[in-house]
């Protein structure tokens with residue numbers, strides 16, 4: 189079956205065999221043979237971004253919103269180094285990507301050749317795995333393995349570095365069936381421990397399910413099984429930022445997001461529970477707060493496909509290594525086959541307690557006066573868009589947290605945000621990737637003005653491909669999240685945390701050939717949002733909001749869950765002592 | 772120190788579970804890591820240790836299966852039980868890593884290291900060095916009128932002890948290979 193072809197053609201052939209439809213990229217000398225092959229075919233669509241970092245974030249958005257592997261193609265040297273932030277972002281958030289980089293020809297490697305960089309060396313710590321392919325004959329095997337590694341086990345970005353002479357030379361292509369690899373992470377959980385978890389579920393009086401990005405990674409079946417588990421047990425469920433949508437926000441048992449900017453009821457439930465079931469989350473420091481005081485009275489179970497996530501931060505009593513969907517399926521089977529029941533009376537009492545916490549209504553705010561409060565903007569955006577086929581991306585900062593708090597997600601893969609690395613500049617290119625995967629959907633990037641400026645050049649990409657992405661900027665003319673920390677930690681000395689010399693966003697949009705809308709009066713907000721939704725094309729929405737709003741609730745760094753600051757909290761000097769060194 | 776709450780059989784590393792995970796005691800473990808013998812694999816392992824702040828006391832590597840292209844990396848590391856557990860899990864995540872064995876907990880093992888010592892001196896010291904080498908079963912692999920070069924193999928402790936004895940006798944240079952280790956039986 190195999191036939192000789194050039195390395196460059198192999199790249200395109202392998203992408204086709206892997207079912208790739210879209211590649212995000214930017215050309216340069218070291219990838220010209222591949223670009224020449226792309227030119228001569230129509231199956232794979234190439235999207236020309238304006239910066240290689242954006243190619244990676246766009247591929248991330250594409251991957252996260254589809255569950256497929258995202259693909260990017262960049263040149264050697266500066267192309268590869270520009271990709272590093274995106275790769276690190278994808279590694280932290282477990283996003284499956286295959287990134288192809290050009291390299292100087294093999295015989296020039298090590299000579300400081302033009303646009304040479306040690307790409308595999310630079311990207312070793314920020315990829316799940318990477319390869320430098322020095323022989324054309326090895327290329328097909330490596331490319332197919334790249335897709336396998338990126339998407340199996342805990343997903344992540346991989347990189348294949350291809351010297352230019354390898355692209356020109358011919359070799360034997362082999363289709364993907366021929367590949368062999370030893371890389372096969374365990375997906376089935378240990379049934380003994382799963383049974384022990386079923387026991388604990390039956391006995392629990394104050395349980396809580398803490399779900400995370402691993403549920404999204406595991407695929408739609410995992411979300412379905414998670415919903416079934418909640419229905420079966422009537423347990424309360426909270427989720428990390430990365431797991432939003434796995435359980436629907438409209439579900440009765442939903443407590444909202446937990447963690448540093450999580451909801452009061454979610455955090456107090458975590459603090460007070462006697463059984464904590466972590467489903468595909470990694471006990472991130474935004475969740476645990478002070479480790480010694482984290483959920484101090486609970487038995488802890490942890491379902492995770494990556495053994496290194498287990499006991500990394502929090503020691504657990506029941507560790508189940510496996511894929512969320514596989515493990516939940518077995519858990520539900522054991523539960524039903526043994527005819528188990530929860531302690532309904534105790535659970536009802538626990539719900540009574542939780543309802544008291546809910547009554548605090550920690551997200552309540554009042555929109556009064558002539559300035560739009562960011563919470564109000566989010567609440568209105570939610571009201572006016574929630575019935576659409578909607579995907580939300582965000583940048584990083586306060587607006588990201590407000591989006592997480594005030595927007596409701598009913599399904600997985602609808603929420604794209606940079607959680608682990610917290611990369612300003614992620615959301616705009618990510619929204620482009622999402623829109624390409626879902627051309628008919630309403631794709632909105634909730635942004636801060638500072639973050640958005642970091643990859644604003646992608647407006648050109650949106651216009652070129654007529655992608656009707658909506659950039660919804662909560663413009664507080666501040667690096668709001670930084671400003672908030674300076675208020676809490678540094679005596680209101682606002683060092684360098686404001687956005688000066690901002691562009692006129694409406695004119696900026698128009699300069700790119702897109703539509704710009706500005707809104708600053710609360711009375712106009714609904715109409716302006718409707719105008720944005722109705723416009724068939726990219727829109728830059730400049731929503732001028734209250735400049736000094738803080739994002740609450742907030743657990744100050746180094747504090748436990750029950751030391752949460754609520755709205756209107758005293759903010760001066762709230763973070764002190766050991767908490768001050770934390771980020 | 773907290774009490775152990777782990778049920779037996781909840782993890783594959785049962786011997787390991789019996790130690791207190793919260794202990795601050797620093798332990799020394801010898802790990803054997805079987806890897807694909809491919810470019811960059813050692814950099815991945817070393818990068819993991821430096822990037823995550825783990826210790827390497829010694830590290831040896833050589834190909835062990837020429838046709839299968841696998842190498843064995845033997846690493847001696849130190850850390851709290853929790854850190855050691857993380858190190859093993861992190862090593863296991865590296866794609867070209869096939870197996871990670873903790874020889875310290877997986878039953879008895881033998882550990883050997885080879886070292887070369889150059890001892891320079893004359894008179895009584897020279898005679899004494901030769902006598903001690905004999906006691907330690909070190910062999911002379913090179914000699915001049917002013918110096919001996921000894922070759923010694925043994926446990927790292929034995930080599931440390933030999934070095935301590937040779938220092939006052941004119942130890943001028945030393946080269947050690949690091950530990951190679953295998954499980955017994």
Ligand SMILES: Cc1cc2nc3c(=O)[nH]c(=O)nc-3n(C[C@H](O)[C@H](O)[C@H](O)COP(=O)(O)OP(=O)(O)OC[C@H]3O[C@@H](n4cnc5c(N)ncnc54)[C@H](O)[C@@H]3O)c2cc1C
Pocket residue numbers: 280281282341342343399400401402403405406407427428429430431445446447448449450468469470471472474475491492493494497510511512513584585588589606607608609610611669
């Ligand atoms: C400004 C800012 C503020 C933030 N504040 C908060 C906050 O208040 N609350 C909050 O929750 N987060 C917050 N975050 C995000 C936070 O930093 C982390 O990114 C997030 O909490 C991690 O989510 P996660 O635990 O679900 O893990 P992820 O990073 O999504 O990791 C997924 C876990 O699941 C495992 N996994 C992957 N695939 C599978 C599978 N198939 N089966 C089983 N397991 C699998 C992985 O091994 C991993 O352990 C904030 C981020 C920023 C930038």
Ligand SMILES: Cc1ncc(C[n+]2csc(CCOP(=O)(O)OP(=O)(O)O)c2C)c(N)n1
Pocket residue numbers: 583584585586587588609610611612613635636637638639640662664666667668669670
């Ligand atoms: C690339 C990058 N640089 C710096 C930071 C640190 N940082 C986190 S939030 C933030 C301010 C974001 O401002 P803006 O985008 O306007 O959002 P706001 O917080 O005002 O909603 C900064 C500088 C970061 N997360 N990413």
